[in-house]
Amino acid sequence: MRYHRVRSPVLFRAAARTVLLYWCVLSLTFALLRLAPGDPATFLLAPGATAADAARLRSELGLDRPIAVQYARWLSATLRGDLGASFVERRPVAATLADALPVSLALGTTSLLLSFAIGITIGLTQAARRGSLRDRALTGLSVILAASPAYWLGLGAIACFTYLASSLSMPMWMRLPAVGMSTPGAELHGLAHLADLARHSILPVSLLAAIGAAGVARYVRTSALDAIDADWMRTARAKGLAEHTVLRRHLLANLRAPIVTLFALSLPGTVAGSVFVETIFGWPGMGRLMVTSIVARDYPVVLGCAAAYAAVVIVANLAAEWLLPWADPRVAT
Amino acid sequence: MSVAPELRLARSGRLALVALVLIALGVVVVPLLSSRDPLLIQDVLARRLVPPLARDAGGDWHLLGTDRFGRDLFVRMMLAGRLSLLVGVVGAGLSGAVGTILGAVAGWWAGGALDRTITAAADILLALPRLVLLLVGVALWPPGVVTILVVLVLTGWMGVARLVRAEVRTVRERPYVPAAQALGATQLRVLARHVLPNAIGPALVATTLGVGNAILLESGLSFLGLGIQPPAPSWGNMIAGGRDLLVVAPWVSLAPGIALVVTVLATTMLGDAWRDRLAGERGTTVQT
Numbered sequence: 194m195r196y197h198r199v200r201s202p203v204l205f206r207a208a209a210r211t212v213l214l215y216w217c218v219l220s221l222t223f224a225l226l227r228l229a230p231g232d233p234a235t236f237l238l239a240p241g242a243t244a245a246d247a248a249r250l251r252s253e254l255g256l257d258r259p260i261a262v263q264y265a266r267w268l269s270a271t272l273r274g275d276l277g278a279s280f281v282e283r284r285p286v287a288a289t290l291a292d293a294l295p296v297s298l299a300l301g302t303t304s305l306l307l308s309f310a311i312g313i314t315i316g317l318t319q320a321a322r323r324g325s326l327r328d329r330a331l332t333g334l335s336v337i338l339a340a341s342p343a344y345w346l347g348l349g350a351i352a353c354f355t356y357l358a359s360s361l362s363m364p365m366w367m368r369l370p371a372v373g374m375s376t377p378g379a380e381l382h383g384l385a386h387l388a389d390l391a392r393h394s395i396l397p398v399s400l401l402a403a404i405g406a407a408g409v410a411r412y413v414r415t416s417a418l419d420a421i422d423a424d425w426m427r428t429a430r431a432k433g434l435a436e437h438t439v440l441r442r443h444l445l446a447n448l449r450a451p452i453v454t455l456f457a458l459s460l461p462g463t464v465a466g467s468v469f470v471e472t473i474f475g476w477p478g479m480g481r482l483m484v485t486s487i488v489a490r491d492y493p494v495v496l497g498c499a500a501a502y503a504a505v506v507i508v509a510n511l512a513a514e515w516l517l518p519w520a521d522p523r524v525a526t
Numbered sequence: 527m528s529v530a531p532e533l534r535l536a537r538s539g540r541l542a543l544v545a546l547v548l549i550a551l552g553v554v555v556v557p558l559l560s561s562r563d564p565l566l567i568q569d570v571l572a573r574r575l576v577p578p579l580a581r582d583a584g585g586d587w588h589l590l591g592t593d594r595f596g597r598d599l600f601v602r603m604m605l606a607g608r609l610s611l612l613v614g615v616v617g618a619g620l621s622g623a624v625g626t627i628l629g630a631v632a633g634w635w636a637g638g639a640l641d642r643t644i645t646a647a648a649d650i651l652l653a654l655p656r657l658v659l660l661l662v663g664v665a666l667w668p669p670g671v672v673t674i675l676v677v678l679v680l681t682g683w684m685g686v687a688r689l690v691r692a693e694v695r696t697v698r699e700r701p702y703v704p705a706a707q708a709l710g711a712t713q714l715r716v717l718a719r720h721v722l723p724n725a726i727g728p729a730l731v732a733t734t735l736g737v738g739n740a741i742l743l744e745s746g747l748s749f750l751g752l753g754i755q756p757p758a759p760s761w762g763n764m765i766a767g768g769r770d771l772l773v774v775a776p777w778v779s780l781a782p783g784i785a786l787v788v789t790v791l792a793t794t795m796l797g798d799a800w801r802d803r804l805a806g807e808r809g810t811t812v813q814t
């Protein structure tokens with residue numbers, strides 16, 4: 194009980210800090226949007242519109258009020274959970290986000306989990322045989338992947354698996370669809386629908402996973418090399434444990450903390466990757482929504498996207514903070 | 527000149543340095559030597575989409591072929607490289623400088639109001655993915671190199687600031703700091719002349735690694751149509767220009783992409799080698 198009494202002010206202060214941080218991020222985005230030169234109304238109107246049309250649209254969208262009033266209105270609406278309506282589609286932002294967020298979350302989490310599973314395995318096998326030909330080849334590959342822009346690799350994948358595969362009349366399973374989440378016009382249900390979705394996911398997911406795995410592998414390799422000559426590793430080997438047990442049980446347990454930290458840090462990177470991958474492969478997710486709404490100056494949608502992104506980053510950082518004592522009991526809470 | 531072996535860069539680092547010097551030379555010299563204007567479009571039907579190592583209908587030879595408007599890809603690629611290298615080096619360098627100054631101030635007066643303000647600003651900017659901030663900044667202000675640079679610096683100083691802040695706080699405790707103060711040196715002088723030179727190593731490495739990152743970000747923005755605007759070439763908008771030509775003329779996207787990857791790869795290898803050397807000097811691992 195006493196433990197809880199001591200902890201609660203700390204937790205309260207952490208929560209207050211988080212809320213304050215979130216409010217600052219959203220206000221910053223609001224300020225950036227409203228301080229930008231140019232009038233969003235001019236982007237929305239048809240070419241033949243008159244000045245009166247523009248004025249009417251501005252007052253309709255509330256853009257004719259002083260910035261302070263707009264900010265107060267936006268803040269009070271946001272606090273009530275109302276994200277407003279899109280300037281362009283006149284649709285509630287919450288509904289637009291509800292369509293786009295699951296797409297990005299599915300794409301992001303699948304590829305992130307894959308990249309950690311693959312990256313940790315590769316990093317450990319590299320560290321176990323440091324300096325070997327395989328280690329050097331994998332290091333080279335991961336450095337090249339990290340230096341390559343996702344959109345360029347995506348175009349390359351489309352060129353190979355969509356165009357080249359069909360021009361060489363490769364077997365059907367090797368020809369992968371380049372655009373969208375499902376075959377257009379096809380009315381598929383149940384398993385057939387899932388299989389279609391899976392086929393469409395192969396290129397974007399493996400692209401994001403490969404780029405992510407390259408980063409994870411480099412990081413795990415470095416962290417593992419720091420620990421691999423430790424005394425407790427020698428003890429574990431001296432006990433007669435098999436090498437793979439030493440790696441999996443003893444080494445990996447000691448890498449838990451850096452891996453948890455990396456996981457939280459990778460989330461923004463996954464977002465960045467998904468902006469390009471969604472654009473290339475035409476997936477209707479958050480990344481594409483963000484780009485199209487910024488270009489169209491659809492302020493409510495941009496703010497909604499920023500709110501979602503900031504929430505993901507902040508929650509990931511908090512989760513890492515909470516998980517760190519579990520990952521490494523030496524870290525005091 | 528002989529250098530102590532532990533002070534020399536690893537072979538990969540020296541190789542990367544040579545590659546970067548060659549690329550820098552290439553992007554400066556090649557467009558100067560080219561006889562035709564790489565932005566000029568003329569006689570499109572005779573010259574467009576010539577494959578690499580081939581002659582167009584006018585008899586001109588093209589090392590990397592031509593794009594859809596018949597412009598020589600090699601010359602355009604080198605011209606684009608000027609912009610990319612400029613944005614990368616200036617963008618990362620200015621971010622590093624701003625981060626160093628803010629980090630040094632925050633670390634020297636750690637716990638003070640300035641430190642709290644700087645740390646809070648860094649926290650706020652780090653709570654949004656950098657790409658989101660870049661997109662908002664670049665899309666809303668008039669597109670161009672200056673906008674990109676400003677946005678890169680405003681969103682890129684936080685990492686270096688954190689590194690320098692931590693280093694300065696450690697170095698501040700060394701005995702030569704009170705010694706300098708006892709000799710009557712002002713706070714600013716001690717910070718600039720005694721603390722910073724001993725604290726700046728990791729920041730320089732992080733800035734070097736940031737060059738590649740800045741180049742990638744600029745190319746990404748240009749690919750999305752929000753960065754460098756055509757007809758001015760950038761590796762990003764050149765790749766975008768070949769996006770619908772993947773079947774008939776894959777070289778249009780392939781060549782600028784390879785230039786981009788090689789450049790970013792070289793800066794990364796240089797940064798890594800430098801970090802390893804720094805770690806060797808200090809006898810510890812260096813986090814960047």
